[in-house]
Amino acid sequence: MSKTVLKNLDLIAQTIYDKKGFNILALDVRDFSTMTDFYVIAEGNIDRHVKSIAKTIEEVMTLGGDELLHIEGIKAPDWLVMDYGEIIIHLFIPELRERYALEQLWQQAKIVDLHINVKEN
Numbered sequence: 647m648s649k650t651v652l653k654n655l656d657l658i659a660q661t662i663y664d665k666k667g668f669n670i671l672a673l674d675v676r677d678f679s680t681m682t683d684f685y686v687i688a689e690g691n692i693d694r695h696v697k698s699i700a701k702t703i704e705e706v707m708t709l710g711g712d713e714l715l716h717i718e719g720i721k722a723p724d725w726l727v728m729d730y731g732e733i734i735i736h737l738f739i740p741e742l743r744e745r746y747a748l749e750q751l752w753q754q755a756k757i758v759d760l761h762i763n764v765k766e767n
Contacts, residue, residue: 651683651684651732651733652758654707654710654712654730654732654733655672655684655686655733655758655760656760656761656762657706657707657710658672658686658703658706658707658733658735659672659686659688659760659761659762660761660762660763661699661702661703661706662686662688662699662703662737663762663764664702665690665695665698665699665702666690666691666695667688667689667690667695667699667737668688668689668690669687669688669689669740669743670686670687670688670760670762671686671687671688671749671757672684672685672686672687672757672758672760673685673686673687673749673752673755673756673757673758674755674756674757674758675752675755677754677755678752678754678755679752681734682729682731682732682733682734683732683733684732684733684734684758685733685734685735685736685748685752685755686733686734686735686736687735687736687738687743687748687749688735688736688737688738689737689738689739689740689743690737690738690739691739691740692739693722693723693724693739694723695739696723696724696725696726696737696738696739697720697723697726699737700717700720700723700726700728700735700737703728703735704717704728707730712730713730714728714729714730715729715730715731716728716729717729723737724738724739724741724742725737725738725739725742725743725746726738736748
């Protein structure tokens, strides 16, 4: 795994955490998927929260020189998908994450050890 991808996974996870997203999971699917190498799955409380998280991820990634290739679900962001090539991000409201259970599709995937700076207020 390249250092850049690992840094981006940590950056995405940190951004989600900083925006009060939760249940953050990154999966290494290189052995199972031809679409991408990594999936990041996380939740926001409501659709506006999911949209806000996505907007901030896009801003942070753009600052780092990474272009968003495609985004799906922006008009009804209860499930929003962001494509960065090697990394695809799925942001859900909790009910939809539970219903679609993407983790089950990739249950053989390796869980990526994310480094999130947990700040206490």
